[in-house]
Amino acid sequence: MEDTTTPEIFSAPTIASLNDILPAEPLLMMGAGPVPVPDLVANANRNVINHLGATMSRIIGQVKEMSQYVFQTRSPWIMGVAGPGSAAMEMAIANLVTRDTRVLCVCNGYFSHRMAEMCQRLGADVGILQSEEKSQIDVDRFVAAIEKFEPDCITIVQGETSNTTFNRQLPALAREAKKKGCITIVDAVCTLSTMPLQMDDWGIDAVITGGQKGLSSIPGVSLVAFSERAWDRIQNRTWTPSHWCLDALLAENFWHKGSYHYTAPVSGVLALHEALRLICLEGLQARFLRHERCSRALQNGVQAMGLKLYVPEESRLNSVIGIEAPETLSNRTICATMSEKYQVEISGSFGLPIVRIGQMGEQCRAQNLFRTLHALGCTMRDLGITVDIPRGMGELESSLIGAKTQG
Ligand SMILES: Cc1ncc(COP(=O)(O)O)c(C=O)c1O
Structure with a gap:
């Protein structure tokens, strides 16, 4: 016999709106992608x-x-x-x-x-x-x-x-x-x-x-x-x-x-x-130069702060920078602290003890570099790692200025 009963529609879930989920101030996306869009x-x-x-x-x-x-x-x-x-x-x-x-x-x-x-x-x-x-x-x-x-x-x-x-x-x-x-x-x-x-x-x-x-x-x-x-x-x-x-x-x-x-x-x-x-x-030439300048300056700043880059220079990628996590810290803790306290999002990696900062497209803007490096330095300091934040920031600035006057 044909079943003529209407199946009961179960009730709709109550869902928080995106306004309640997303942070009031958007995070600065400085990981390995997605990156900020113009x-x-x-x-x-x-x-x-x-x-x-x-x-x-x-x-x-x-x-x-x-x-x-x-x-x-x-x-x-x-x-x-x-x-x-x-x-x-x-x-x-x-x-x-x-x-x-x-x-x-x-x-x-x-x-x-x-x-x-x-x-x-x-x-x-x-x-x-x-x-x-x-x-x-x-x-x-x-x-x-x-x-x-x-x-x-x-x-x-x-x-x-x-x-x-x-x-x-x-x-x-x-x-x-x-x-x-x-x-x-x-x-x-x-x-x-x-x-x-x-x-x-x-x-x-x-x-x-x-x-x-x-x-x-x-x-x-x-x-x-x-x-x-x-x-x-x-x-x-x-x-x-x-x-x-x-x-x-x-x-x-x-x-x-x-x-x-x-x-x-x-x-x-x-x-x-x-x-x-x-x-x-x-123009591609100008864009390549912007990426090269920004990535180099950020790498210099990271090193001047006392942190170590993961890959030696001859094989090092500029588009995404790998930074060794100190032995006492997991990359997950670094990324989560930086995101929560400083609203800057960076990436961990696939099983490697590194954090990664993207240098792709809109990430390569001076204001993003300063905010990211400062947030990274403060995060490390907050987590008990000795870093020289002023030296790192100074190196970032002088590298950017130096690159500009040379170019
Ligand atoms: C070099 C490279 N290839 C492939 C992919 C995969 O891209 P998607 O995650 O958009 O599938 C990625 C993503 O990070 C990548 O970096």
């Missing part, structure tokens, strides 16, 4: 428009044009993806790597291992080239590994945010990979627009980035750029990727043909548009 980006993110209309079509055209500048590529094959940096990573990998691909994954830490794991999940034949702790990959070792493993594809991270290691030799590595006929996929999630990345000149085939780091946009809309060579491979593949949302040939419908793939994250795309426009207005 007002123009935040305002753009308030709009909802038709994702398939003429206005969106024009905006998408501009996003691609600006992205070509930011990635330094003439390739038109740029696409956004609704999702985190990892979705862009998976999109690059899922469209270029399959069961019979041999992939050499250069691993310096957590995020480069994520690329290796994605390749392994696709059933690819994966070789790992592991760097020494706190070190970048050396070109000779890389070439030897390619000669031995004979990969079709390489994955590598430009800046390994997890432990603040920088693959400074990326241009040489990418060129060597190209000479050997490999497709190279580069994770530039934390580095794009904070330091040079010349996709075409270095011969890179896919570059991925997230919105919430160097670009100073919101999290949730990411970008991937494919070279003509990579696109050729995608168009001529004889297999269908198992990730429907991430299939580049389906994404082409929206990003290049003005038609439907899935409902685009319109507000996030508008935010990204503004973030890219601000980068174009500033």
